[in-house]
Amino acid sequence: MLLGRLTHLNASGFHTMSCARYRSWECRCALQVGGSENALTGLLIGRSLALLHAAEHAEHVPDPVERRSAMRSHWSEDCVVQQGLAESRQGAFARADISGEQIWNHTPPADWFAGIRTEENFGGDVGFLAGPKLKPDELERVRKILHRRLTYNAYNLHGSQAAELIESAPLHQYHTVCDGVDHSKMLTKTGRILPKSDVEEMLQMSIFDTFREAVGDFSLSDEDNIGHQQITMRATRPNMLQDVGFPHRDSWFWDYYSWPVPEGKNRTKVWMGVEVNAAQNGLSLAPGSHKRDYDFEAENLGTKIKFTPKFDIDAVEFVNFPGDEGETVAFNYGTLHVGRMNTAEKTRVSIEFTLLY
Ligand SMILES: O=C(O)CCC(=O)C(=O)O
Numbered sequence: 156m157l158l159g160r161l162t163h164l165n166a167s168g169f170h171t172m173s174c175a176r177y178r179s180w181e182c183r184c185a186l187q188v189g190g191s192e193n194a195l196t197g198l199l200i201g202r203s204l205a206l207l208h209a210a211e212h213a214e215h216v217p218d219p220v221e222r223r224s225a226m227r228s229h230w231s232e233d234c235v236v237q238q239g240l241a242e243s244r245q246g247a248f249a250r251a252d253i254s255g256e257q258i259w260n261h262t263p264p265a266d267w268f269a270g271i272r273t274e275e276n277f278g279g280d281v282g283f284l285a286g287p288k289l290k291p292d293e294l295e296r297v298r299k300i301l302h303r304r305l306t307y308n309a310y311n312l313h314g315s316q317a318a319e320l321i322e323s324a325p326l327h328q329y330h331t332v333c334d335g336v337d338h339s340k341m342l343t344k345t346g347r348i349l350p351k352s353d354v355e356e357m358l359q360m361s362i363f364d365t366f367r368e369a370v371g372d373f374s375l376s377d378e379d380n381i382g383h384q385q386i387t388m389r390a391t392r393p394n395m396l397q398d399v400g401f402p403h404r405d406s407w408f409w410d411y412y413s414w415p416v417p418e419g420k421n422r423t424k425v426w427m428g429v430e431v432n433a434a435q436n437g438l439s440l441a442p443g444s445h446k447r448d449y450d451f452e453a454e455n456l457g458t459k460i461k462f463t464p465k466f467d468i469d470a471v472e473f474v475n476f477p478g479d480e481g482e483t484v485a486f487n488y489g490t491l492h493v494g495r496m497n498t499a500e501k502t503r504v505s506i507e508f509t510l511l512y
């Protein structure tokens with residue numbers, strides 16, 4: 156292998172990445188990681204990943220001059236993307252450790268709207284709240300469903316050998332058996348949507364009774380128009396900046412794609428970690444952000460939409476959802492939020508859906 160890998164990045168380690176052949180490219184870097192995530196970490200990981208990608212692209216070019224030039228062009232392209240990813244999330248990373256204890260106890264489940272039941276009122280002044288939790292046996296069933304989805308996607312894309320490998324490892328060990336699969340193709344938006352029969356099975360689970368009590372009769376949105384209610388999954392590998400997105404409001408996706416909001420309906424988003432460590436790879440949300448005006452620019456990067464804030468993201472405070480596996484957080488469609496880059500040693504797996512009521 157051309158490069159030493161950036162390995163075992165965890166909460167407080169000292170890590171080096173060395174380059175066997177391209178020392179002159181300043182590709183020796185040391186990362187001192189102080190907190191579980193911080194701005195510097197995001198930035199350095201962004202650069203290091205760009206370097207790894209560039210080197211991997213150039214590795215098979217036989218001529219040394221051409222190899223150097225291939226590496227240079229991939230490095231600069233990738234660097235822009237990776238650095239953009241890292242930089243736009245510095246704000247979130249830097250402040251995600253603010254204690255949210257009071258906030259999570261703030262709104263009792265009897266009062267999801269602090270007033271009239273509208274999309275804008277959901278979650279009161281904070282804009283989100285901890286929702287119901289799956290029963291242990293339901294959580295196990297959800298794990299099986301998500302594992303099956305990954306296995307199925309691997310089979311479709313790469314055949315039975317890749318599928319068997321993914322099936323053989325526990326869900327949270329996905330990152331150890333996915334070398335042979337194209338992760339970005341495995342988990343395109345449509346690849347992340349669960350099949351109708353699985354959604355129907357999950358809709359029978361206890362958490363949906365609580366959501367029904369909270370918002371009244373609901374269906375789950377199908378903004379991609381696939382023909383059935385949607386529950387989508389994510390698998391976020393350790394230390395892969397490209398597996399997490401940008402701080403955003405979910406309403407921005409609907410605006411960007413011009414998805415019509417069904418007439419007279421309200422939207423509320425729900426997120427749940429299925430394999431998760433709240434502090435190392437959970438979800439961060441900005442209290443009160445649904446009440447403010449934020450402008451943004453959207454750019455389609457192919458596998459994801461890059462949202463660039465046209466406001467001072469550094470002035471926005473984020474808190475971590477402290478929920479354990481199987482616990483939900485329900486949030487206002489205007490709440491700014493972002494998935495944390497995974498600094499744990501397991502794959503983070505989560506689901507999300509939109510209640511329409
Ligand atoms: O899980 C993530 O990384 C992001 C989740 C998210 O954006 C959502 O649930 O709306």
Ligand SMILES: [Fe+2]
Pocket residue numbers: 403404405492
């Ligand atoms: Fe989101």
